[in-house]
Amino acid sequence: MKWDDQGSSIKIFPPLDFNFQECLVFLARSDQEILHHIMGDYLYKLLKINGEFVLLKIGENEQSIQVEFPIRTPAQSIKEQAAAYIWKWFDLDQELEGFYDMANKDKLLKDIVHNHFGLRIIGIPELFQAMAWAIIGQQINLTFAYTLKKRFVEQYGESLTYEGNTFWLFPEPETIAKIDKDELLKLQFSKRKAEYVIGVAKAMESGQLTKEALLHQQDYQQVHDSLMAIRGVGAWTADYVMMKCLHYPNAFPIADVGLHQAIKHQLGLERKPTIAEIEEMSIYWEGWQAYATFYLWRSLYEW
């Protein structure tokens, strides 16, 4: 991680191919999003670090990411953790030359990576949030998924209001582990999703499921198997979490209908491609399936 403490603000130095504006477009895709806000050219995000609310005002300054702290300047160690959060959030450890080399030769990806060069996978660093959001999004349209997430966060998350804007934190697993499934039914979760989300919360509360343990078992297949052993987590959810939280560039939610829509549109097909067809056309994505998928998702927001 490359960063610099400048007193009341910090600077983060991303790879040269990073494009902050492209990432902002993706972050702005839903007007129901309440876990971050975009105002003008700035991205606002509330974190809780060492028990302390830390509001980030994130902007671009030439080649660097500039982060200010509107509430108050935090201690140096907290500033470092905030920088680390952003580093992971924008997947800045990833070296993308290999991906771009591959994508420039791929008819399906070529135009998209050209149009959105510098976009990175916008992650979900917190494991519980990544899993709960994936479960919420299973088999429902994104609009409704955002509605459910908003209700969930406003019911169980902490918030802070600053200068008239309210910023929210995603609920902690310890909170959700204690609630009754009927409470989630009132928010219009299905019975199964209510069970799944509470089950994941309990597994995390008890320490059976941690991000650290998953990251420790490096092998893709091991992690995928571990995740799929959890009730409510199928192949799609496991790959989604490995892509958005665990930073596996080869994670591939191949059954994703958004991916299917993007491919259909990009190739001008009459129907959505089959899984077998996608396997065929993604042979050369090997190692970069997550980035290929993410760029295809990005292509959905311009037609």
Next chain:
DNA sequence: ATCCAGGAACTGT
């Protein structure tokens, strides 16, 4: 109304 949406578990073969 009808189809479908960033699926998963269950059941039967």
Next chain:
DNA sequence: ACAGTTCATGGA
């Protein structure tokens, strides 16, 4: 291992 069925709820 694989295919078909059920679950579940709102958006367009």
